[in-house]
Amino acid sequence: MSPAPEKTAILYRMVLPDHLCPSGLKARSLLRRSGYAIDDHPLTTRAETDAFKADQGVATTPQIFIEGKRIGGYTDLRRFLGKPVPDATTTSYRPVLVVFVIAGLMALAASLAAHGTMLTGQALVWAITFAMCLLAMLKLQDVERFSTMFLNYDLLARRFVPYAYIYPFAEAAAGLLMIAGLLHWLAIGIALAIGTIGAISVIKAVYIDKRSLKCACVGGSTNVPLGFVSLTENLAMVAMGLWMVAH
Known part of the structure; x- marks a missing residue:
């Protein structure tokens, strides 16, 4: 042959x-x-x-x-050749999933370095706070773009536009303070405030008003749909704030 x-x-x-x-x-x-x-x-x-x-x-x-x-x-x-072809208009959860996966791996690595084991309660805390900082970093790359998308649904930002610019700085500050274990009262206050407002805003926009919007959670330059991901981000901040109150 x-x-x-x-x-x-x-x-x-x-x-x-x-x-x-x-x-x-x-x-x-x-x-x-x-x-x-x-x-x-x-x-x-x-x-x-x-x-x-x-x-x-x-x-x-x-x-x-x-x-x-x-x-x-x-x-x-x-x-x-039958290979996948990227489409910038297609909605995708990949950008935010990458953030959470990397934050989780960073937390495990930090826990291993600090405690000699990856499976600690501190690792879970770090996973959430690292994710907060990474998400804030993405928002801060282009605050104008983020604020424009954020104003589509955030209830406080619609009444007080400067809040759309303050939000990513507040998220980063809360995450950094929680990682450092400093100024608990301030970190708790920020996390509870922005997390609660954000969760209520997402619930109203997506689940009550049934609006189809893009999520600003990864900075506004991607096609992540507003809904479960943004709600999870906000509820995680609320959970962190409540956990710190309890401890």
């Missing part, structure tokens, strides 16, 4: 002295991992790149050709 013919692909990608096209590197790597022998054509000058795009009637590089057919760019190649 004769061996199967080798799969080949032709790749045109931009390789300028001051710019190495990332999508071209991704396309080359994906083709190799998919078993293709690559006829690689680096476009090494801006004039060469522009001439290629004009000749092919395309606006971007890289461009991939397989079996004489132009497949297109990197995203088109992923689609051709």
Whole structure:
């Protein structure tokens, strides 16, 4: 039985002295991992790149050709090979799940370093407070974007707009104070206040008014739907505040 013919692909990608096209590197790597022998054509000058795009009637590089057919760019190649294609408009819980997973792992690592074991009550406290700080950090990357989305549903922010700017700083402050074990009265007050207001706001917007909104919990730049995740974030802050009152 004769061996199967080798799969080949032709790749045109931009390789300028001051710019190495990332999508071209991704396309080359994906083709190799998919078993293709690559006829690689680096476009090494801006004039060469522009001439290629004009000749092919395309606006971007890289461009991939397989079996004489132009497949297109990197995203088109992923689609051709049956790989998942990212869609910025698709709702996803992944951003916030990553935050909670990383916070949990950080808490376990900190507990192991401090107590010699990962399974401690302190690890649970750290998991929540680390998550608070990480979520606040994401919000603070673009406070304007966060505040715009936050104003869609937060009841206090709608009455007092500066609260939309204060919120991420307050969340970070509460988390840091809880981690450090300082000023318990202030940390408890902040956590209970912003957590309670946030939980009531989410319940009203999602479960009473039945509004379909994006959650500002990870900074407002993702398509995380408002609902369970944001409610969990706020209830966790309330729980932390009550736990500190009890202890």
